[in-house]
Amino acid sequence: MSSTGIRSPWQVTWSVWHALFMREVLARTMGNRLGWFWMLAEPVAFIAIMVGIREMMGRIRLVTGAEFIPWLIVGITAFFLFRESFTRSLTAIEANQALFAYRQVKPIDPVLVRSTMEAVLKSVVLLILMIIGVLLGMDVLPDDPLGALFLWCLIWLLGLGGALVMSIVVRLVPDTQHVVGMLMLPMFMLSGAVFPIQTMPHSIQVYLLYNPMLHAVELLRLEFFSGYTAISGVSLGYLWHWSLTMLALGLALHRRFESRLKAQ
Amino acid sequence: MIEVRSVYKRYHTRNHQSADWVLRDLNFHLPPGVSLGVVGGNGVGKSTLLRLIGGMDHPDRGEVIRRCRVSWPIGLTGGFQGSMTGRQNVKFIARIHGDTDRIQQVIDFVQDFAEIGKAFDEPIKTYSSGMRSRLAFGLSLAFEFDVYLSDEATATGDASFKAKAKQAFDERVGKASIIMVSHSEGILRDLCRAGLWLRKGEAIWFDDIADALAAYHESIGQVKPRKAA
Numbered sequence: 408m409s410s411t412g413i414r415s416p417w418q419v420t421w422s423v424w425h426a427l428f429m430r431e432v433l434a435r436t437m438g439n440r441l442g443w444f445w446m447l448a449e450p451v452a453f454i455a456i457m458v459g460i461r462e463m464m465g466r467i468r469l470v471t472g473a474e475f476i477p478w479l480i481v482g483i484t485a486f487f488l489f490r491e492s493f494t495r496s497l498t499a500i501e502a503n504q505a506l507f508a509y510r511q512v513k514p515i516d517p518v519l520v521r522s523t524m525e526a527v528l529k530s531v532v533l534l535i536l537m538i539i540g541v542l543l544g545m546d547v548l549p550d551d552p553l554g555a556l557f558l559w560c561l562i563w564l565l566g567l568g569g570a571l572v573m574s575i576v577v578r579l580v581p582d583t584q585h586v587v588g589m590l591m592l593p594m595f596m597l598s599g600a601v602f603p604i605q606t607m608p609h610s611i612q613v614y615l616l617y618n619p620m621l622h623a624v625e626l627l628r629l630e631f632f633s634g635y636t637a638i639s640g641v642s643l644g645y646l647w648h649w650s651l652t653m654l655a656l657g658l659a660l661h662r663r664f665e666s667r668l669k670a671q
Numbered sequence: 672m673i674e675v676r677s678v679y680k681r682y683h684t685r686n687h688q689s690a691d692w693v694l695r696d697l698n699f700h701l702p703p704g705v706s707l708g709v710v711g712g713n714g715v716g717k718s719t720l721l722r723l724i725g726g727m728d729h730p731d732r733g734e735v736i737r738r739c740r741v742s743w744p745i746g747l748t749g750g751f752q753g754s755m756t757g758r759q760n761v762k763f764i765a766r767i768h769g770d771t772d773r774i775q776q777v778i779d780f781v782q783d784f785a786e787i788g789k790a791f792d793e794p795i796k797t798y799s800s801g802m803r804s805r806l807a808f809g810l811s812l813a814f815e816f817d818v819y820l821s822d823e824a825t826a827t828g829d830a831s832f833k834a835k836a837k838q839a840f841d842e843r844v845g846k847a848s849i850i851m852v853s854h855s856e857g858i859l860r861d862l863c864r865a866g867l868w869l870r871k872g873e874a875i876w877f878d879d880i881a882d883a884l885a886a887y888h889e890s891i892g893q894v895k896p897r898k899a900a
Contacts, residue, residue, distance in 0.1 A: 422766055670728050
């Protein structure tokens with residue numbers, strides 16, 4: 408009965424991705440009532456609250472070359488893109504353990520699919536925020552749309568790379584999951600997503616620049632606001648190095664530990 | 672055609688000490704169209720072998736070569752997502768197996784075969800274990816595999832369903848072959864032609880399942896009196 412033929416590896420992988428994607432989307436949107444609503448409303452509400460707090464405090468409005476609220480929107484959504492495509496994919500292997508009974512599904516597949524789905528969701532969120540911003544008469548449209556799109560994808564790659572590496576580490580040493588959770592908050596604060604790093608002394612900035620997300624957030628703002636002055640020392644090359652290293656390391660780890668993850 | 676080439680398999684304990692080999696230097700070659708019954712006592716690696724052939728696990732050394740469509744173990748219920756309906760789960764499995772243009776066909780077949788009525792559109796977590804295995808069994812038969820794997824799962828559900836499953840299975844065995852792990856002799860004799868006897872990590876091949884069962888029973892016969900004494 409092999410008349411149906413044996414599918415090529417690429418065909419198999421593609422149908423697994425398709426199936427997993429549909430399943431993840433269904434599980435996230437239909438999981439509870441109004442699931443689809445909160446998926447979009449949660450980040451929007453978060454940004455609204457942050458903007459509200461900053462407005463009330465009414466200080467540090469001196470971001471040169473950009474309006475404050477658009478500046479905040481770009482920073483927060485960029486960081487959320489990284490965080491969600493990173494942390495949501497961490498548990499993807501564990502959550503889909505039962506599926507490895509179907510040998511077509513590899514441990515890397517749910518990680519890739521979840522990360523991609525989060526990227527799609529966060530892109531929709533950014534678009535919605537941009538539309539709201541434009542309707543309110545703010546300057547939220549990117550001055551260099553192509554460059555912004557490119558950086559947006561690069562941030563996702565960074566999150567994906569981190570997810571690939573840590574999904575293996577978390578599975579082998581479960582305690583590391585707490586560490587990742589703990590690191591996310593300081594990283595959020597120190598990426599310049601909500602608090603301008605420009606106001607910090609240079610001696611501290613030097614150390615903060617080891618954080619690739621700071622580079623990512625500042626570079627994305629440069630694409631959005633052509634008059635914006637980012638902190639000095641921001642480099643696209645540094646971000647590329649991080650993304651590619653994490654991706655390569657993650658793929659290598661998945662290759663190495665695939666059989667052990669499947670068996671667990 | 673399935674080829675098992677010098678396969679070694681062992682499981683690791685929590686503190687990273689290696690246990691003894693479950694399977695040691697296993698070699699055999701299953702020609703197309705031949706059904707195989709695997710016999711042996713508990714814990715000799717029958718299910719492990721089935722998992723390796725199905726690709727759910729990888730051997731520590733050696734390789735398993737599949738040049739045909741091999742099913743997942745028949746009646747597997749672990750892959751279901753509890754919060755999704757039976758229909759959605761069936762769709763998912765059909766998509767994984769690349770039958771995108773036959774999805775409706777697969778769904779109709781499973782719905783018809785499982786006979787669980789309206790529950791087909793209810794979340795799987797509300798199912799009883801019998802309903803689950805009906806769905807799982809129907810799902811296995813909805814796809815045309817060259818080789819089916821079965822791990823003690825052929826007889827599930829109530830009497831009428833059992834008869835139906837047996838019949839569907841017999842029809843399928845004419846076209847495809849099966850690798851079966853079971854302790855019930857009757858089913859093995861009915862469905863399988865060749866036999867594989869697993870003993871202490873080794874495998875002994877018999878062209879006739881009756882010979883494999885005879886050899887297995889003989890070995891138990893030797894052990895039993897000693898235990899009784």
